[in-house]
Amino acid sequence: MGALCKNLIIFMFVNSINAEITNDRYYPRYHLAPPQGWMNDPNGFSVFQQEYHVFYQYNPDSALEAGTAHWGHAKSRDLLNWQHLPIAMYPNETYDSSGVFSGSALIEDDTMYLYYTAHTNHPGETPNHEEHQALAISTDGVNVVKYQNNPLIEGADRQPDFRDPKVWKHGDTYYMVLGNQFTKNDTRLGRVLLYSSKDKYNWSEVAIIGESDGSLGYMWECPDFFQLDGHFILLMSPQGIPAEGDKYKNLHQTGYIVGDFDYRTLTFKPTTSFQELDHGHDVYATQTILDNKGRRLVLAWFDMWETNYPEQLDGFTGQITIPRILTLSKDFRLVQRPVPEIRAARTNIVYTGQASGGTVATLENKAGEINIRASALYDLEFFIEGINASVQIYYNASSGQISLDRGGDDGLRRTEWQPANVLILNIYVDASSIEVFCGAGEVTLSSRYFPDGPVSVRLGDSSEASQFRVINMRSTVPIN
Ligand SMILES: *[C@@H]1O[C@H](CO)[C@@H](O)[C@H](O)[C@H]1NC(C)=O
Ligand SMILES: *[C@@H]1O[C@H](CO)[C@@H](O)[C@H](O)[C@H]1NC(C)=O
Numbered sequence: 001m002g003a004l005c006k007n008l009i010i011f012m013f014v015n016s017i018n019a020e021i022t023n024d025r026y027y028p029r030y031h032l033a034p035p036q037g038w039m040n041d042p043n044g045f046s047v048f049q050q051e052y053h054v055f056y057q058y059n060p061d062s063a064l065e066a067g068t069a070h071w072g073h074a075k076s077r078d079l080l081n082w083q084h085l086p087i088a089m090y091p092n093e094t095y096d097s098s099g100v101f102s103g104s105a106l107i108e109d110d111t112m113y114l115y116y117t118a119h120t121n122h123p124g125e126t127p128n129h130e131e132h133q134a135l136a137i138s139t140d141g142v143n144v145v146k147y148q149n150n151p152l153i154e155g156a157d158r159q160p161d162f163r164d165p166k167v168w169k170h171g172d173t174y175y176m177v178l179g180n181q182f183t184k185n186d187t188r189l190g191r192v193l194l195y196s197s198k199d200k201y202n203w204s205e206v207a208i209i210g211e212s213d214g215s216l217g218y219m220w221e222c223p224d225f226f227q228l229d230g231h232f233i234l235l236m237s238p239q240g241i242p243a244e245g246d247k248y249k250n251l252h253q254t255g256y257i258v259g260d261f262d263y264r265t266l267t268f269k270p271t272t273s274f275q276e277l278d279h280g281h282d283v284y285a286t287q288t289i290l291d292n293k294g295r296r297l298v299l300a301w302f303d304m305w306e307t308n309y310p311e312q313l314d315g316f317t318g319q320i321t322i323p324r325i326l327t328l329s330k331d332f333r334l335v336q337r338p339v340p341e342i343r344a345a346r347t348n349i350v351y352t353g354q355a356s357g358g359t360v361a362t363l364e365n366k367a368g369e370i371n372i373r374a375s376a377l378y379d380l381e382f383f384i385e386g387i388n389a390s391v392q393i394y395y396n397a398s399s400g401q402i403s404l405d406r407g408g409d410d411g412l413r414r415t416e417w418q419p420a421n422v423l424i425l426n427i428y429v430d431a432s433s434i435e436v437f438c439g440a441g442e443v444t445l446s447s448r449y450f451p452d453g454p455v456s457v458r459l460g461d462s463s464e465a466s467q468f469r470v471i472n473m474r475s476t477v478p479i480n
């Protein structure tokens with residue numbers, strides 16, 4: 001009770017000054033972030049009239065809490081230079097008064113069909129909330145009008161956790177996957193439901209794509225289901241998987257199961273177990289699209305629930321990962337590569353050439369790209385450092401592991417990585433984030449960090465790199 005009162009007082013005090021950005025030290029230079037306020041899951045990722053659109057869970061009133069979700073909105077021609085657009089949806093209908101929760105876009109006939117979860121709270125009742133699927137439409141890519149006969153899908157026997165519609169079309173039929181919780185033998189378990197429709201409005205549940213047997217958590221959020229290189233991927237964000245050695249160390253996970261799916265029988269047959277998408281601290285709530293260049297792109301919320309990010313006191317919270325191209329490796333792992341469009345943010349090269357222990361390069365704008373080639377036979381260590389923050393990246397040749405350690409409580413993340421001959425790392429540093437792409441992108445580690453002052457890259461004392469290149473990157477996301 002005491003703690004709760006204290007939090008409330010702090011919240012009320014800070015709230016008045018918290019709806020605008022007061023300091024840009026942690027504001028990303030080239031990652032999409034909100035103009036102010038709180039951002040979480042990316043929503044409605046789409047290509048509309050040759051431009052990429054990203055909507056997102058948004059609280060315009062405070063950076064301290066998710067609040068009552070709106071849909072924020074931004075667009076870009078190149079996934080690099082972003083323009084903030086007016087709030088697309090407010091939680092202002094009876095059926096979505098406690099939040100316009102996550103959802104996706106279907107683009108057809110030059111129209112955006114935005115499917116989302118309409119959330120309402122019922123304090124003191126059991127269950128204390130309900131969730132239905134709703135539709136909103138935009139014909140100009142800015143103004144969004146909610147469908148008059150919402151909600152579209154009541155899901156009476158699927159309540160109360162029934163959310164995050166991801167919609168696509170195959171042949172003459174529309175499909176939607178939804179995250180859901182069910183109870184078996186008094187245990188709450190996550191699963192993914194499949195719905196279909198012939199007309200985009202009238203939906204029926206047709207299958208269960210997958211469900212937790214108890215080892216994969218109590219709720220599966222933000223499901224996505226798509227074909228990639230001849231197989232199907234069930235990508236999702238399960239909640240409640242217990243940590244196991246170096247695995248599942250974040251509060252909630254994001255990962256995938258590879259398998260095969262038959263549209264006639266609507267059965268998904270997994271060929272792999274669940275694998276984590278990223279091995280850093282801060283990737284959650286992914287969303288993918290097939291873009292107009294035929295690329296399967298993925299975005300994620302570059303944060304984790306229940307974390308006190310220092311940026312919250314600067315008037316904003318949350319950002320979106322660099323858009324990544326997904327492919328499937330022969331051993332059924334998702335390979336992630338940053339979209340090449342990001343290279344247009346490069347400015348000047350700070351350092352290039354061979355490098356040995358102690359080599360230091362300082363980034364001009366706290367933002368840059370680092371490319372490393374070295375022998376896979378030897379350990380490699382380097383640091384990304386600012387005042388009040390130091391992140392160590394370590395490749396351990398004898399254990400075949402790569403780690404990222406940002407210090408502090410729970411600073412270490414580590415996973416297996418065994419490059420054949422050459423060690424290749426591409427690292428993207430922004431004012432408060434680091435994304436490490438290993439090899440061809442078969443392993444990634446993405447974490448937030450909070451450096452004050454300038455940021456430098458330093459090769460560890462006994463490390464050698466045949467190629468070490470550090471490039472400055474410019475700002476491409478405006479602070480409003
Ligand atoms: C909800 O907000 C939108 C945007 O401000 C507005 O156009 C619409 O009329 C509002 N609906 C209600 C029921 O107030
Ligand atoms: C149901 O749960 C109880 C207690 O956890 C366990 O002992 C029992 O084996 C479970 N039954 C089934 C069918 O899983």
Ligand SMILES: *[C@@H]1O[C@H](CO)[C@@H](O)[C@H](O)[C@H]1NC(C)=O
Nearest residue numbers: 196197198199201202203204
């Ligand atoms: C909705 O779809 C179902 C299944 O395809 C069909 O049985 C039903 O008649 C449809 N309802 C309306 C109102 O179109």
Ligand SMILES: *[C@@H]1O[C@H](CO)[C@@H](O)[C@H](O)[C@H]1NC(C)=O
Nearest residue numbers: 379394396397398399400401
């Ligand atoms: C590298 O891995 C080996 C084998 O697991 C271990 O003994 C060693 O301590 C590790 N090195 C570092 C610097 O962590």
Ligand SMILES: *[C@@H]1O[C@H](CO)[C@@H](O)[C@H](O)[C@H]1NC(C)=O
Nearest residue numbers: 025310387388389451452453
């Ligand atoms: C480093 O962190 C401390 C404690 O949060 C803060 O008071 C100080 O201003 C920070 N240093 C800089 C240069 O921002």
